[in-house]
Amino acid sequence: MKLENYGLKIKNNILFENVNVLFANRMISHILGNNGCGKSSFGKSCVGMLKHEGTIIGNHNAILIGSSSNIPGEFSIRDITQLLKKRFKHDKVTNIYQLLKLNLIPDNLAIKKMSDGQKQKVKLYVFLSAEVDVIILDEFTTALDKNSTLDLYNFINEYLKIFDGVIINITHNLSDLEYMPGEYYYVSERNMLKISSKQEVIDRYIKGK
Amino acid sequence: MEIRKTIKNKYYIFCFITTAICFWLGYILLASLDKITNPTIAELYNSIYTVYTEFGMLIFPVLIIQTFSRDYKNKNILFYKVMGYNWFQYFIEKLIINFFCISIPTIIGLLIVGIIYMDFSYLPIMVVYFESVICFQVLLEGLWGFLFKNMMVGYMVNFGYWLFSIIVATADAHLSLFARYDAANSVYLKLGKYFNTGNTKYLTIGENIGYSIGVFGVVLCIVYIFRRRWEKNGI
Numbered sequence: 001m002k003l004e005n006y007g008l009k010i011k012n013n014i015l016f017e018n019v020n021v022l023f024a025n026r027m028i029s030h031i032l033g034n035n036g037c038g039k040s041s042f043g044k045s046c047v048g049m050l051k052h053e054g055t056i057i058g059n060h061n062a063i064l065i066g067s068s069s070n071i072p073g074e075f076s077i078r079d080i081t082q083l084l085k086k087r088f089k090h091d092k093v094t095n096i097y098q099l100l101k102l103n104l105i106p107d108n109l110a111i112k113k114m115s116d117g118q119k120q121k122v123k124l125y126v127f128l129s130a131e132v133d134v135i136i137l138d139e140f141t142t143a144l145d146k147n148s149t150l151d152l153y154n155f156i157n158e159y160l161k162i163f164d165g166v167i168i169n170i171t172h173n174l175s176d177l178e179y180m181p182g183e184y185y186y187v188s189e190r191n192m193l194k195i196s197s198k199q200e201v202i203d204r205y206i207k208g209k
Numbered sequence: 210m211e212i213r214k215t216i217k218n219k220y221y222i223f224c225f226i227t228t229a230i231c232f233w234l235g236y237i238l239l240a241s242l243d244k245i246t247n248p249t250i251a252e253l254y255n256s257i258y259t260v261y262t263e264f265g266m267l268i269f270p271v272l273i274i275q276t277f278s279r280d281y282k283n284k285n286i287l288f289y290k291v292m293g294y295n296w297f298q299y300f301i302e303k304l305i306i307n308f309f310c311i312s313i314p315t316i317i318g319l320l321i322v323g324i325i326y327m328d329f330s331y332l333p334i335m336v337v338y339f340e341s342v343i344c345f346q347v348l349l350e351g352l353w354g355f356l357f358k359n360m361m362v363g364y365m366v367n368f369g370y371w372l373f374s375i376i377v378a379t380a381d382a383h384l385s386l387f388a389r390y391d392a393a394n395s396v397y398l399k400l401g402k403y404f405n406t407g408n409t410k411y412l413t414i415g416e417n418i419g420y421s422i423g424v425f426g427v428v429l430c431i432v433y434i435f436r437r438r439w440e441k442n443g444i
Binding site: 044049063064067068069070071072073074075079083087110126127130 | 210213214217218280283284285287288291292293440444
């Protein structure tokens with residue numbers, strides 16, 4: 001996915017201006033930055049939820065997985081699996097089900113009764129079963145316990161081996177960088193800068209520069 | 210998917226209970242206000258019909274609007290999109306589910322009244338009349354549910370429409386189409402005459418069906434104009 005002269009303005013607040021970035025395939029692109037710098041709004045603009053300036057190339061099949069995308073709580077994994085298999089390829093649905101180890105969760109348990117970590121897994125199960133080229137994860141490990149977070153890291157790393165597309169991870173959680181190697185971007189002064197090393201992006205994030 | 214969801218969240222049970230309350234109110238109002246403790250079947254049907262047309266505008270919107278606002282509040286719209294839904298399919302399925310969830314217990318209730326009196330002569334006509342009222346309310350309240358993220362806003366807009374429609378219908382007979390099924394309107398008065406005389410010339414079944422089709426068209430046009438609100442409200 002590529003940003004060409006990308007800009008984003010919400011009301012009178014200019015969040016991005018003339019940004020040019022190429023996100024690599026088969027790689028996790030971590031995006032860090034201070035609160036309010038426009039990371040989540042960027043994610044929304046990539047899936048057409050917000051109007052932007054400039055061009056985003058290759059975002060036709062982009063999906064945003066974050067707090068703005070939940071699965072109806074009355075459904076169970078059994079219901080979800082039946083619905084997904086009606087709509088998407090059986091092999092892909094089964095593959096993601098296995099990678100997420102969803103067999104460890106009772107398949108008749110309503111989603112609303114699941115833990116936050118289990119809910120995130122079900123969310124990934126649904127949205128990654130769809131035909132997508134770009135996956136945007138927005139704070140997807142926030143407020144999860146360590147074990148659930150590690151489970152999700154393992155899944156993403158395994159999934160990356162079979163996924164020929166772009167994964168963008170918008171995060172404040174520095175352990176995302178530790179457990180999921182990739183490329184690093186830092187949002188500052190209406191721009192999105194590519195940072196060459198993990199340590200440098202962590203330093204920038206900690207110092208808020 | 211909506212049928213499965215309706216079964217899972219037990220929405221149909223709330224519809225059954227609400228409908229039962231409406232039927233019970235129909236009898237209670239006769240007994241308390243009109244002092245009729247042993248009503249005829251016509252009196253009872255007429256009283257229940259009055260409850261649907263008058264109190265229905267206050268009772269049913271709670272049920273109908275929340276089917277939309279729950280999805281908006283829980284941010285479920287992206288899930289619907291992934292499952293292949295668009296605004297149109299979403300809206301139509303919600304209408305159908307709400308229509309059946311209120312219609313089925315209503316028809317069962319009308320049938321039970323017929324069984325109690327062992328008189329089914331009014332049943333087909335009553336089914337058509339009640340269905341017309343339900344259709345109108347589902348369309349109108351479905352519209353508010355679709356447009357407004359906040360359930361209270363939707364409910365208050367519906368309440369405002371109800372008051373407005375009664376006032377304009379009372380002020381000018383030409384504007385009675387805004388509150389076609391209200392007790393002050395000719396449809397209701399003619400139905401009363403039918404109950405008193407048994408003369409079918411007072412029935413307005415054809416007009417009711419035409420009105421329902423017209424309201425459906427208008428509602429669909431409004432929803433189409435504001436179709437972007439579906440994503441805006443729920444993502």
